[in-house]
Amino acid sequence: MxxxxxxxxxxxxxxxxxxxxxxxxxxxxxxxxxxxxxxxxxxxxxxxxxxxxxxxxxxxxxxTPPAPEELDIVAEDLDLEIVYEDEDVLVVNKPKGMVVHPAPGHTKGTLVNGLMYHCQDLSGINGIIRPGIVHRIDKDTSGLLMVAKNDAAHTSLVDQLVKKSVTRKYIALVHGHIPHDKGTIDAPIARDPKERQNMSVVDKGKHAITHFQVLERFGDFTLVECRLETGRTHQIRVHMKYIGFPLVGDPKYGPRKTMDLGGQALHAEVIGFVHPKTGEYLEFSAQPPAYFNELLESLRNKG
Structure with missing residues (x-):
């Protein structure tokens, strides 16, 4: 470095x-x-x-950043849910609670460990600890990720992310009753100057846009679909908190009194991109995990 x-x-x-x-x-x-x-x-x-x-x-x-710690990354059979795969890309449905890539002190049980077991051909652009990883979602966010199996595919997918042409739709359960059916949050994001472990809306932060649409209302809670135009760290969690509707179960950005779900109620439901080799637009969807559906059903029954 x-x-x-x-x-x-x-x-x-x-x-x-x-x-x-x-x-x-x-x-x-x-x-x-x-x-x-x-x-x-x-x-x-x-x-x-x-x-x-x-x-x-x-x-x-x-x-002068010190040389990164050499990590011994081992392949692990983690029974990944592969939604799509060919010789260039694969799409995986990451479970809630799984970290995307290894880091010092956390070298096992990550998505990368599972990918290395599943296939040997992953792009090397991001180095040995992030093979194939084009973008990330938080540990406690479930859902779809696209993975590059060679450097040409990696370059193409990153270019699509930069050009904001990748379709990324999430569903989230938030606190509060959102009165309007849809909206756009255009607010820059950077590290919180007071809480450095958190992200926040900051005037001189990086450009960030989230579009949202209400799917269902449950009194004091609202189910929304969020479409990312940009992909900043914790973007949906920060933006929804910024407009007064923080995610349910979010230990970092949620209210003090929230449901104990082991993390935020957020699921990456849809991913769409142009195939790096064929030029065909591909789109995939994945149902939210069982806990999410059960939570929604309990809210419907209370209504």
Missing amino acids: EDLTIQITEEMTGERVDKAVSSIDEDWSRSQIQSWVKDGFVKVNGLTVKPNYKVRLEDLIIV
């Missing part, structure tokens, strides 16, 4: 150096940056500093 140079601006002046650096890349956590600062991987004007150092105007910060 190449060195990153950060020139401090007036807006950043007075911030702790670990906060200033972590705001640059949403994949870097505050605790990770603090560790790098202590170990000398972050220098200010050529000198090592403490994590609580307050940056000054025109300070020059150079971040």
Whole structure:
């Protein structure tokens, strides 16, 4: 990974150096940056500093990320639900509770472990810990993911994501009674400046658009279909909270009193894309898991 140079601006002046650096890349956590600062991987004007150092105007910060930890990724028979597969792509229905790819301290039981057992031909563009992975969904979100089986397919699918031509529809159960039948949330997302482990709507965040449509109402709850135009981290969860209708069961963005579902009631129901080789548009759907359907039935019966 190449060195990153950060020139401090007036807006950043007075911030702790670990906060200033972590705001640059949403994949870097505050605790990770603090560790790098202590170990000398972050220098200010050529000198090592403490994590609580307050940056000054025109300070020059150079971040030299340490080499990633080598992970021993093993193939595991995880009985994946493969919805579609050919020599270029596959579509898998990821269960709730499964992490998409390995990370330090979590090298087993991920979707990647299962994919490596299922097939040997996966694209290598994202390296050894993310073979074939084109996009992600959260651990406790269930549903459809497209996977690339070679680099040409990977490049094509990523290009479609960038051009916003991939169809991605989710169903979500949210708190509250949404009075209007449909709407669009256009609000930029970035790391929450106060809670670095969370994402939030931030003025200078990355462009993010979610379209939603009400499917069913249950008094104090509403079932919605959300269509992603962009794919920011936790986008649906953050956007629905932003308009006052947080997801049921969401431990990070939901209200304090919510249902204990072991995670948010969110399911990636539809994925559609142009096949990288044939040029044909393909679209797939997957029913939500049993717990989701049972929850909806219980709400209908109460009504």
